Amino acid sequence: xxxxxxxxxxxxxxxxxxxxxxxxxxxxxxxxxxxxxxxxxxxxxxxxxxxxxxxxxxxxxxxxxxxxxxxxxxxxxxxxxxxxxxxxxxxxxxxxxxxxxxxxxxxxxxxxxxxxxxxxxxxxxxxxxxxxxxxxxxxxxxxxxxxxxxxxxxxxxxxxxxxxxxxxxxxxxxxxxxxxxxxxxxxxxxxxxxxxxxxxxxxxxxxxxxxxxxxxxxxxxxxxxxxxxxxxxxxxxxxxxxxxxxxxxxxxxxxxxxxxxxxxxxxxxxxxxxxxxxxxxxxxxxxxxxxxxxxxxxxxxxxxxxxxxxxxxxxxxxxxxxxxxxxxxxxxxxxxxxxxxxxxxxxxxxxxxxxxxxxxxxxxxxxxxxxxxxxxxxxxxxxxxxxxxxxxxxxxxxxxxxxxxxxxxxxxxxxxxxxxxxxxxxxxxxxxxxxxxxxxxxxxxxxxxxxxxxxxxxxxxxxxxxxxxxxxxxxxxxxxxxxxxxxxxxxxxxxxxxxxxxxxxxxxxxxxxxxxxxxxxxxxxxxxxxxxxxxxxxxxxxxxxxxxxxxxxxxxxxxxxxxxxxxxxxxxxxxxxxxxxxxxxxxxxxxxxxxxx
Amino acid sequence: xxxxxxxxxxxxxxxxxxxxxxxxxxxxxxxxxxxxxxxxxxxxxxxxxxxxxxxxxxxxxxxxxxxxxxxxxxxxxxxxxxxxxxxxxxxxxxxxxxxxxxxxxxxxxxxxxxxxxxxxxxxxxxxxxxxxxxxxxxxxxxxxx
Numbered sequence: 035x036x037x038x039x040x041x042x043x044x045x046x047x048x049x050x051x052x053x054x055x056x057x058x059x060x061x062x063x064x065x066x067x068x069x070x071x072x073x074x075x076x077x078x079x080x081x082x083x084x085x086x087x088x089x090x091x092x093x094x095x096x097x098x099x100x101x102x103x104x105x106x107x108x109x110x111x112x113x114x115x116x117x118x119x120x121x122x123x124x125x126x127x128x129x130x131x132x133x134x135x136x137x138x139x140x141x142x143x144x145x146x147x148x149x150x151x152x153x154x155x156x157x158x159x160x161x162x163x164x165x166x167x168x169x170x171x172x173x174x175x176x177x178x179x180x181x182x183x184x185x186x187x188x189x190x191x192x193x194x195x196x197x198x199x200x201x202x203x204x205x206x207x208x209x210x211x212x213x214x215x216x217x218x219x220x221x222x223x224x225x226x227x228x229x230x231x232x233x234x235x236x237x238x239x240x241x242x243x244x245x246x247x248x249x250x251x252x253x254x255x256x257x258x259x260x261x262x263x264x265x266x267x268x269x270x271x272x273x274x275x276x277x278x279x280x281x282x283x284x285x286x287x288x289x290x291x292x293x294x295x296x297x298x299x300x301x302x303x304x305x306x307x308x309x310x311x312x313x314x315x316x317x318x319x320x321x322x323x324x325x326x327x328x329x330x331x332x333x334x335x336x337x338x339x340x341x342x343x344x345x346x347x348x349x350x351x352x353x354x355x356x357x358x359x360x361x362x363x364x365x366x367x368x369x370x371x372x373x374x375x376x377x378x379x380x381x382x383x384x385x386x387x388x389x390x391x392x393x394x395x396x397x398x399x400x401x402x403x404x405x406x407x408x409x410x411x412x413x414x415x416x417x418x419x420x421x422x423x424x425x426x427x428x429x430x431x432x433x434x435x436x437x438x439x440x441x442x443x444x445x446x447x448x449x450x451x452x453x454x455x456x457x458x459x460x461x462x463x464x465x466x467x468x469x470x471x472x473x474x475x476x477x478x479x480x481x482x483x484x485x486x487x488x489x490x491x492x493x494x495x496x497x498x499x500x501x502x503x504x505x506x507x508x509x510x511x512x513x514x515x516x517x518x519x520x521x522x523x524x525x526x527x528x529x530x531x532x533x534x535x536x537x538x539x540x541x542x543x544x545x546x547x548x549x550x551x552x553x554x555x556x557x558x559x560x561x562x563x564x565x566x567x568x569x570x571x572x573x574x575x576x577x578x579x580x581x582x583x584x585x586x587x588x589x590x591x592x593x594x595x596x597x598x599x600x601x602x603x604x605x606x607x608x609x610x611x612x613x614x615x616x617x618x619x620x621x622x623x624x625x626x627x628x629x630x631x
Numbered sequence: 632x633x634x635x636x637x638x639x640x641x642x643x644x645x646x647x648x649x650x651x652x653x654x655x656x657x658x659x660x661x662x663x664x665x666x667x668x669x670x671x672x673x674x675x676x677x678x679x680x681x682x683x684x685x686x687x688x689x690x691x692x693x694x695x696x697x698x699x700x701x702x703x704x705x706x707x708x709x710x711x712x713x714x715x716x717x718x719x720x721x722x723x724x725x726x727x728x729x730x731x732x733x734x735x736x737x738x739x740x741x742x743x744x745x746x747x748x749x750x751x752x753x754x755x756x757x758x759x760x761x762x763x764x765x766x767x768x769x770x771x772x773x774x775x776x
Contacts, residue, residue, distance in 0.1 A: 058726050058727045059727055064727070066729070066732055067727040067728060067729050067732065068727050069724075069725050069726065069727055069728055069731070070727075148721075149721060149724060150724045152722075154724055154725050155725055155728050155730065155731050155766065156731075158728065158731035158732070159731040159734055159735055161731075161735075162731055162732050162734070162735025162736070162739075163735050163738060163739075165735070166735055166736070166738065166739035169739075170739070170742065170743065201746050201747070204745065204746040205746055208742035208743070208745055208746060209742075211742055212738060212739065212742060215738075229635050229680075231721065231722075232707035233707065233714070233717060234706035234707055234709075234712035234713060234714050234715075234716045234717035235706070235707070235709070235710065235711070235712045235713070235714070236707050237634070237707065237708055237709070237710050238634040238635065238638075238708075239634070240710070249638075253639075253642060253673075256672060257669050257672060261665065270745065274745075302661055305659075305661040305662060305665075306661065306665075309661075309662070309665045349638075349641075353642070353645050353646075356646070356666075356669060357646075357649045357653075357666070359662070360662070368659070369657070369659070370653075370656055370657040370659070373652070373653065373656060373657060574724070579714055581713070581714065582714075583710075
């Protein structure tokens with residue numbers, strides 16, 4: 035087929051034959067100077083997974099401390115620093131960057147048929163700011179006063195100069211400055227790439243759902259991160275430059291002697307933080323929804339059920355998530371409860387649509403329970419449980435009762451573990467062959483999954499119970515006579531089972547490094563463009579492209595007898611459903627192909 | 632271009648409405664200002680894309696009148712576009728560049744100066760200026776492409 039060659043690709047550098055055989059720097063210099071989105075994506079992935087392991091070790095220390103009442107393994111100060119850094123590393127340095135810096139950076143340009151990100155040097159700068167920001171945050175452990183101890187939210191006035199003195203909190207603040215800009219630049223890059231660098235025929239409503247979700251995430255980043263960055267700059271100014279934005283001590287009385295007009299407002303920090311913080315939760319969820327939406331159709335041998343429903347549900351979740359920030363502040367008594375409760379409850383509707391569509395995609399499909407699919411299924415269960423308790427917490431009467439207890443801890447860990455860990459590592463196993471050109475061992479991967487899955491439930495379900503019994507979060511010690519011990523012990527055992535699972539991942543990576551099994555271009559019989567190019571992809575991603583006539587261009591090209599879709603129009607005569615990996619030829623991939631919209 | 636502009640203008644309209652409801656019911660300033668800002672964050676680029684949509688399609692852009700000749704949608708906006716239609720220079724992509732690392736290191740030292748002492752700002756600003764000059768020169772040369 036002659037029209038496979040995309041001349042536009044040569045348009046990157048039409049007359050330079052050496053273009054395909056790239057002569058850039060190699061070795062270490064490549065990692066320092068490359069502006070290739072694939073190299074940057076891999077750097078992001080490696081760095082964020084390292085952050086994940088560091089934060090995981092902190093979690094295990096926290097759980098060990100809490101396994102027995104009146105424990106003295108850690109000092110209160112060490113415990114505070116550990117939960118602060120565990121949360122900060124997981125949320126700022128792992129879950130977000132792993133999704134939008136690692137996987138999206140690598141995958142989105144390939145999925146839309148682009149040669150690179152729209153702003154490659156900006157992309158590289160994003161990574162360096164992220165890396166230096168990560169180092170800055172970890173430097174806190176090496177200061178004389180230790181790392182920050184005010185939780186990952188750094189509420190004023192706890193985070194002011196009097197209550198949190200020292201260099202550790204300052205390092206925490208400036209590290210968010212660096213990573214904040216890094217995220218903003220990545221958001222700009224994602225939106226620019228998706229709007230301007232799509233291949234011919236790749237209309238907006240043919241983009242893979244992962245790319246759609248990254249577009250919406252990019253907009254959310256642009257909404258949320260500047261607010262955080264501004265909020266922490268003002269926090270720094272309050273701490274060091276004598277401003278009174280959140281600060282209430284040492285105010286000048288202006289005007290009426292009883293009205294401190296020049297005084298700061300601590301709750302303003304909460305407004306600013308959560309105006310970032312709640313969209314951030316969805317910045318940490320939507321990419322992972324996208325990953326699962328890529329994996330489930332491929333491992334069900336069916337097109338996605340309800341493509342447009344998925345896209346609009348993503349938009350609805352993102353839009354609503356920006357109007358719910360003060361549900362974190364119900365107990366402050368200064369927010370409009372009905373407004374925030376209603377919008378929070380509404381988020382369950384588009385999320386429910388997504389669940390319906392995921393199940394609809396699997397319905398009567400030929401499920402292939404490989405590791406990525408298992409992790410995706412694990413995500414469905416985990417996120418559902420976290421989501422249901424989220425609906426409960428959106429109701430102010432329940433929130434007043436459970437606020438700042440382990441019930442909330444269990445809720446958000448189930449949500450974020452569901453997304454960033456289950457769906458995140460589903461994506462890791464799914465795209466690892468594309469990134470590195472080699473497979474991960476599926477058997478070990480399944481062990482990794484089951485240990486993580488069992489450990490997950492064992493860790494977090496007891497936390498609901500102990501939360502309802504009144505155990506507050508962020509306490510380093512508890513008395514023995516309250517009946518909290520058994521819950522905490524179960525939780526600790528679960529955490530170590532998860533730890534064991536992730537040890538298996540390390541072994542798996544080691545095996546893949548020492549005894550590589552070549553992946554081939556398309557090991558999963560994937561649907562989207564990244565499975566059309568080689569593994570790992572060449573410089574500027576493609577030597578040629580298939581015609582893009584549906585959401586599944588690679589599938590259409592590899593299965594001309596069973597093209598799924600023609601932009602929402604059903605194809606008559608789907609063929610016999612023959613499938614290369616289905617030697618009997620009795621697969622249902624042809625028969626089951628219905629128009630999803 | 633149409634879908635992109637509708638998407639962004641939709642962001643603006645949604646947050647305009649939510650912001651208005653919030654402003655009228657919550658009596659709280661911070662959230663109102665933030666929602667207004669978010670409304671503009673959608674509207675400003677959304678209208679920019681709508682302007683380009685009007686240019687491509689020879690349509691009137693509000694009171695500016697017709698802003699361009701109708702050249703039709705871009706190949707990536709047409710479901711029937713062939714790959715050959717995407718021919719031509721997509722963009723110039725830098726190959727490899729040391730300057731993002733230098734700029735990032737400069738920013739690193741600059742923020743550390745806020746914590747450990749202002750003397751760190753001097754090498755930091757030095758690196759940033761070097762990187763800005765370097766990246767400008769690289770862009771003007773065309774780099775490696």
